[in-house]
Amino acid sequence: MRPILLSGHERALTQVKYNADGDLIFSTAKDQIICAWFSHNGERLGTYAGHVGAIWTVDVDPTTTLLASGSADNTIKLWDVKSGKCLMTWEFPTAVKRVEFNEDGTKLLGVTEKRMGHLGTIVVLDIKVDVNAQQNEEKAMTIVCEESKATVAGWSYLSKYIIAGHEDGSVSQYDAKTGDQLANYSIHELNTPVTDLQWAPDRTYFITASKDKTAKIITANDLEVLKTFVADTPLNSATITPKKDFVILGGGQAAMDVTRTSARQGKFEARFYHKIFEEEIGRVRGHFGPLNTVAADPTGKGYCSGGEDGYVRVHHFDKGYFDFMYEVERERANRLRQEAEQAQKQEQKQQQ
Amino acid sequence: MAAQAKYVVIDPARGQSALRTTNRKLTLAPRNRHDWADDDDLEETTQSELPPPQKISNKDGSTTVIEYRYNEDGKKVKTTRRIRLITHRETVSPRVAERKQWAKFGASAKDGQGPAPDTTSVGENIIFRPSTNWRKDAKDETNDPNAQAMKDKLKDKKVKCRICNGEHFTARCPYKDTMAPIGEAGAAGDVAAGMPDEGPAGAPAAGGAGAGKKGSYVPPALRGGAGAGAGERMGGAGGKYGERDDLATLRVTNVSEMAEENELRDMFERFGRVTRVFLAKDRDTGLAKGFAFISFADRSDAVKACQKMDGYGFKHLILRVEFAKKAA
Numbered sequence: 155m156r157p158i159l160l161s162g163h164e165r166a167l168t169q170v171k172y173n174a175d176g177d178l179i180f181s182t183a184k185d186q187i188i189c190a191w192f193s194h195n196g197e198r199l200g201t202y203a204g205h206v207g208a209i210w211t212v213d214v215d216p217t218t219t220l221l222a223s224g225s226a227d228n229t230i231k232l233w234d235v236k237s238g239k240c241l242m243t244w245e246f247p248t249a250v251k252r253v254e255f256n257e258d259g260t261k262l263l264g265v266t267e268k269r270m271g272h273l274g275t276i277v278v279l280d281i282k283v284d285v286n287a288q289q290n291e292e293k294a295m296t297i298v299c300e301e302s303k304a305t306v307a308g309w310s311y312l313s314k315y316i317i318a319g320h321e322d323g324s325v326s327q328y329d330a331k332t333g334d335q336l337a338n339y340s341i342h343e344l345n346t347p348v349t350d351l352q353w354a355p356d357r358t359y360f361i362t363a364s365k366d367k368t369a370k371i372i373t374a375n376d377l378e379v380l381k382t383f384v385a386d387t388p389l390n391s392a393t394i395t396p397k398k399d400f401v402i403l404g405g406g407q408a409a410m411d412v413t414r415t416s417a418r419q420g421k422f423e424a425r426f427y428h429k430i431f432e433e434e435i436g437r438v439r440g441h442f443g444p445l446n447t448v449a450a451d452p453t454g455k456g457y458c459s460g461g462e463d464g465y466v467r468v469h470h471f472d473k474g475y476f477d478f479m480y481e482v483e484r485e486r487a488n489r490l491r492q493e494a495e496q497a498q499k500q501e502q503k504q505q506q
Numbered sequence: 507m508a509a510q511a512k513y514v515v516i517d518p519a520r521g522q523s524a525l526r527t528t529n530r531k532l533t534l535a536p537r538n539r540h541d542w543a544d545d546d547d548l549e550e551t552t553q554s555e556l557p558p559p560q561k562i563s564n565k566d567g568s569t570t571v572i573e574y575r576y577n578e579d580g581k582k583v584k585t586t587r588r589i590r591l592i593t594h595r596e597t598v599s600p601r602v603a604e605r606k607q608w609a610k611f612g613a614s615a616k617d618g619q620g621p622a623p624d625t626t627s628v629g630e631n632i633i634f635r636p637s638t639n640w641r642k643d644a645k646d647e648t649n650d651p652n653a654q655a656m657k658d659k660l661k662d663k664k665v666k667c668r669i670c671n672g673e674h675f676t677a678r679c680p681y682k683d684t685m686a687p688i689g690e691a692g693a694a695g696d697v698a699a700g701m702p703d704e705g706p707a708g709a710p711a712a713g714g715a716g717a718g719k720k721g722s723y724v725p726p727a728l729r730g731g732a733g734a735g736a737g738e739r740m741g742g743a744g745g746k747y748g749e750r751d752d753l754a755t756l757r758v759t760n761v762s763e764m765a766e767e768n769e770l771r772d773m774f775e776r777f778g779r780v781t782r783v784f785l786a787k788d789r790d791t792g793l794a795k796g797f798a799f800i801s802f803a804d805r806s807d808a809v810k811a812c813q814k815m816d817g818y819g820f821k822h823l824i825l826r827v828e829f830a831k832k833a834a
Contacts, residue, residue, distance in 0.1 A: 157629040162613075177602040187613070189625075192606070194596075196626035199605075201612030218605065238611040400636070426636055435636040440629060467629065478636040 157440055158196035160466035162189040167460025169211050169447045173218040176453040178235075180221060181466050184208035188223055190235070193451060193458070196468055202233045204240045211252045215259030219283055222262050224250030230264050234285045242289040244279060247272045256309040256330075257357065259283045261294070263316060265307045274303025276318060276328070297333045305347050310374035311357040317374060319348025319362050327377055339377050342366045350391040355452065361401055363392035369403050371429070381432050387421040391447045397454025398476065399429040399483075404459055406444025424448055424459050431480065440467050556582065564588070754781075754802040755830040756812055761785070762821035763793045774800045777814065778807025799830055 163183035170181045172193065179191040188202040188209060207227030214221050214235060221233040226249040232242040244264075252265040262281050268274035278295040282288075302322035309330065310317055316328040323342035328335050342348060346366035353360045359380065363369045369392040371381040383392075389405035406422040422444055423437040443462030450457045456470040479487065556574040563569055568590040577583045598606075610617055614625075668676040676682070758770070767785045774780050782801040785794055802808040808829070816827040 155634060156631050159627045159629050160625060161627065162625045175599060175602050177598070177605060191626075195621055196628075197621040198610070198614040198617065198625045199608060200610050200614045203612055218601070236608055433638065434640065435638060436634055436640045438632060438634050440632060469632075469634075472634065474635040480638065 155469055155472045158468040160189070160191055160196055160198070160468065161464065162191075162198055162201070163187065163464050163466070165208075165464055166443070166462040167446050167464065167466060168209060170449045170458050170460040170466055171212055171214060172449050172451050172458075173214045173235075174216045174452060175218065176451040176455065178214070178218060179449070179458055179466070179468065180212045180214055181460055182209040182212045182223060183460070183464065186225075188212055188221070188233070190221075190238075191466070191468070193456070193468060194470075200238045202231075202238050202240070204231060204243075205229070207249070210250060213253050213255050213262075215255045215281070215283055216257065217259060217283060219285060220255075220259065220281065222253045222255065222281075224253040224264055226250075230262070230279070232262075232281070232289060236285075241285065244291070244293075246277070248274075252304075252306050254308045255281070256313040257311070258313075261309070261313060261330075263307055263309065265304045265318070268299075268303035274299045274321075276304055276307050276316060278316075278330075278333075295333045297328055297335075301338075305349065306351040306362075308351050308353055308360065309357070310353075310360075315374055317351065317360060317372075317377075319351045319364075321345075321347045323348060323364060323366065325362060325372060325377055327374075337377050341370060341372065341377070341379060342368065349389060350393075350447070352391075352393045352449075354394050355396050361392045361394050363389035363403060363405070365389065367405075369401065369427075371401070381429065383427045383432055383434075385425055385434075390445060391459075393448050393450045393457070394429065395450045395454060395457065396452055398478075400435070401427050401429050402448050402450060402457055402459075403427065404445030404448040406441075406462070408444070422461065424457070428480065435478070438469065441465065754805040754808040756800045756802070756808055756815075756827050757830040758798045758800060758815070759796065759826045759828075760823050761794055761796050761798050761825065762823050763796070764821055765794045765798070767798075770798055770800065773818075773820070774802075774811055774815065777802070777811035779803040 160179075160181065163181065163185050165184040167181060167183045170179055172179055177193055178199065179193045181189045181191065186203075186205045186207065186209060188205075190199040190202070191197065192199060202221065202223070205223065205225040205227055207225045209223055209225045211224040212221065213223075218235055220241070221235045222230060223233065224230050228246050228249055230244045230246070230250050230253055231240050233240055246264070246266050248267040248269045250264050250266055252263075254263050255261070256263075260281055260283065262279045264277045264279065266272070266275045266277065276297040276299065277293045278297075280290045280292075280294045282290075297316070297318075299318070299320065302320040302324065304318040304326075305321050307316055307318040309315075313330050315336070316330045316333075318326050318328065320326065320338075323340060323344055323346045324338055325341045325348065326335055326338035341362065342364035343366035346364050348362050348364050350363040351360055357374065359371055359373045361369055361371050365388040367385050367388055369383040369385070369389055370379050371383075371394075372379050383401060383403060385403055385405060387405045387407065389403050391404040393402050394400075395402060403425045405425075422441045423439045424445060425434055426436045426438070427434050441459065441461035441463055443464075445459050445461050447460040448457060449459075456468065458466055458468040460466045556576075559574070560572040561569060562572070568588050571585075571587045571589060573585045573587075575583050575585065609615075614622065665673055665675060667674050667679045669679045670681050672679065756774075761770070765785060767783050770785060771780055771783045774783070779802065780800060781803050783798065784800075785798040786796070787794055800808075800811070802811065812827050812829060815825055818825045818827075
């Protein structure tokens with residue numbers, strides 16, 4: 155596969171995100187600009203300018219109408235995806251590290267930083283999925299993280315829970331309606347921050363990445379760790395691939411050590427693991443800095459990664475990727491196909 | 507209802523290719539990194555004596571585009587590119603098709619159709635094949651056969667001093683200050699050529715002297731074991747060619763830097779027919795390294811020469827002559 159290099163940013167990437175149809179990629183970096191790209195050929199659709207600080211996070215609603223971004227200028231901004239116009243700005247006392255729309259795009263959560271005497275919070279905003287509507291300025295809810303600040307957060311299925319990953323390596327579950335903390339478990343090693351949290355397509359489980367060099371798949375209902383993927387480098391991001399049972403992990407030596415390590419040693423590769431067997435099945439090299447963020451195309455055709463080196467690399471998988479199966483998987487696929495054929499034959503007989 | 511989107515990619519196997527973009531086309535940078543976007547600028551600024559660009563349709567369906575331009579030095583550059591266009595039709599949802607028609611905005615507002623070369627480029631081809639034992643595969647890749655052969659050769663090789671051939675590093679040799687290091691290049695050549703020298707004391711076989719340093723590039727002639735290096739080591743004292751020569755080869759040390767091979771030849775020819783004179787020279791400076799090997803056709807001549815020439819004054823230095831030790 156030939157990756158497409160997107161060089162629209164001048165500084166380290168912070169997040170990349172596909173829209174629900176997988177045809178657009180949104181990327182944010184520390185250079186105060188959000189870029190929108192066509193995923194199939196890397197053409198830049200446009201940029202969203204207005205933030206005056208590093209942008210940490212971006213998310214797009216399921217209909218690709220609205221774009222939300224959180225920045226170090228202490229604001230969440232809402233954008234019109236099509237025109238690039240800023241529709242709304244919410245101000246906070248500290249930087250916003252993560253935003254995420256819920257499944258129907260009517261709610262937006264934002265994770266704010268703990269700084270200058272302010273505790274880290276998770277705020278929930280009501281959103282009207284309409285470019286022309288007047289958005290509500292008031293916060294619908296605020297969850298204060300008193301123990302350890304939240305670094306990432308997301309909405310579970312049916313917007314039932316808010317799941318947050320914390321700086322101390324724990325993961326907690328909040329009731330999305332009341333904001334009560336229902337559970338908090340130490341999932342990752344103590345005091346290794348959870349760096350990413352991404353959902354499976356149905357949002358019943360999610361994957362977390364952590365600086366403790368592991369990524370874990372956890373259920374949304376009872377925060378049970380289902381799978382653990384062990385890497386040899388601190389992880390910045392992890393994503394679950396649709397269509398194939400893989401996960402992609404991204405990480406690498408911390409940015410400040412980059413100049414002292416070669417690209418090979420730095421382990422600046424996207425690592426593919428089998429989701430079920432927890433085994434590493436391959437790596438994709440290319441970045442010359444740590445991978446800060448990876449995202450899988452919701453159609454399963456590819457993935458993209460954003461690095462500390464300022465590049466987004468968009469990959470479209472080859473046939474070999476789709477053909478790859480474990481022996482047991484292949485056997486199972488064959489068995490299912492045979493059974494289906496037999497069932498069909500019987501049906502035909504009955505009809506006759 | 508489904509709309510159709512059309513875009514174009516290039517057969518990656520063809521490699522050398524670039525593509526002028528029309529609506530929503532994927533551009534691949536040509537291998538020579540020539541950016542077609544620069545063409546127009548250059549054509550405007552330079553006087554137009556350039557031949558017009560040519561387009562030739564090839565039989566296999568590809569197109570050859572020949573363009574001319576001036577480079578920074580004002581020289582005319584001809585760029586030949588072979589382009590193959592493959593149209594992929596993909597059915598996408600109407601939402602996606604509609605988005606493809608959206609007008610660009612922000613910093614991209616002025617960009618034309620298709621990916622802008624300043625923000626989008628195509629990287630080198632990456633082979634990604636998931637595999638259960640990818641770790642093993644990757645390891646095999648790094649261990650190219652060359653390195654593997656080297657490892658095998660060095661497997662039972664011990665640390666050896668270049669001065670006294672003892673089992674320690676040269677820097678730790680007790681004779682470091684009293685004896686001149688010998689056969690530096692010879693020893694290196696040794697390793698490269700895969701001729702383990704286990705002799706207890708003395709002569710490194712200087713066959714491929716100066717051929718290479720440890721762990722560095724090994725020329726093709728020296729790869730793949732001792733036999734392959736025949737050309738380099740013809741008449742040398744090592745390997746299977748060494749048998750005859752070893753008996754009649756003298757090692758001369760404490761040779762002046764200014765010495766020349768033909769001077770040595772003249773000196774030793776007095777005792778009999780000299781088949782080979784090898785004077786180790788520094789690759790960079792061209793000065794002699796201080797040791798040489800003289801091969802005689804007849805062993806008795808060599809014995810005579812050894813007796814007579816040991817202690818002979820040559821260019822203010824006293825030569826030391828002894829029989830070269832056979833390579834193991």
